[in-house]
Amino acid sequence: EAGVAQSPRYKIIEKRQSVAFWCNPISGHATLYWYQQILGQGPKLLIQFQNNGVVDDSQLPKDRFSAERLKGVDSTLKIQPAKLEDSAVYLCASASTDTQYFGPGTRLTVL
Amino acid sequence: AQSVTQPDIHITVSEGASLELRCNYSYGATPYLFWYVQSPGQGLQLLLKYFSGDTLVQGIKGFEAEFKRSQSSFNLRKPSVHWSDAAEYFCAVEGNFGNEKLTFGTGTRLTIIP
Structure with a gap:
């Protein structure tokens, strides 16, 4: 079974x-x-998305971060404009029941 | 809201020695509990989980964890560590009343010395 893919x-x-x-x-x-x-x-x-609907975005800095999940499959996370403090690893996870499985992450460096 | 405390930021053990990583949680009832491992540059891999039932849980790579309700703890153990176990270990808790967040501890970095 293929895992969570990120790029x-x-x-x-x-x-x-x-x-x-x-x-x-x-x-x-x-x-x-x-x-x-x-x-x-x-x-x-x-x-957090359930299918293509947002379940919880209470901790998303909505002035600069946005995310979408078209057709309930792939998802994109955008940052605009980036700040120095956004330097981090961004992890995607998916779950079918009660266990989350994580992708390898994207390491973002903001200079 | 739930919280997780991992008191040990960094632990060093010799290869072949036993290991115990501590995890304490705060939640109003019995939550779901998880241990994840993160190798450098990698995502998180699930080691084991506790939902209910037997309080001693077996996981992958020879790890086990014991849920102790009286101590609000879910410590991770391994009888004999291997050099490949060097990584960051995260304990996580999730409430079980539906649609609650997975909350992580700050992690324990494990170093293995020959």
């Missing part, structure tokens, strides 16, 4: 630029999550 794996941008991350969940998983993991910390949930 790109690494991204370096200047502050105030925009960036987008892509996630392809495990086939058949209705629930998709985006997490932000700052160095030295555990992952923090940004947004």
Whole structure:
């Protein structure tokens, strides 16, 4: 069974630029999550989708972050404009029942 | 809201020695509990999980964890570590009243010395 796929794996941008991350969940998983993991910390949930609807985006900084999940499969997370403090690993996870499975993450460096 | 505490930021053990990583949680009832491992540059891999039933849970790679309700703990153990176990370990808790967030601890970095 293929795991959660994410791209790109690494991204370096200047502050105030925009960036987008892509996630392809495990086939058949209705629930998709985006997490932000700052160095030295555990992952923090940004947004949760159930199919193509948003379940929880309470911790998403909506002035600069946006996410969508078209057709209830792939998802993209965008940051516009990026700030220095957005440097982190962005993890995507998917779940069918009570267990989340994580992708390899995208490491973002904002200079 | 639930929370997780991993008191040990960094642990060093010798290869072949036993290991115990501590995890304490705060939640009003019995939550779902997880241990994940993250190798450098990798995503999180699920080691084991506890939902209910037997309080001693077996996982992959020879790991086990024991849920102790009286101590609000879910410590991870391995009888004999291998150099490949060097990684970051995260304990996580999820409420079980439907649609609750998975909350992670800050992680414990495990170093293995020969």
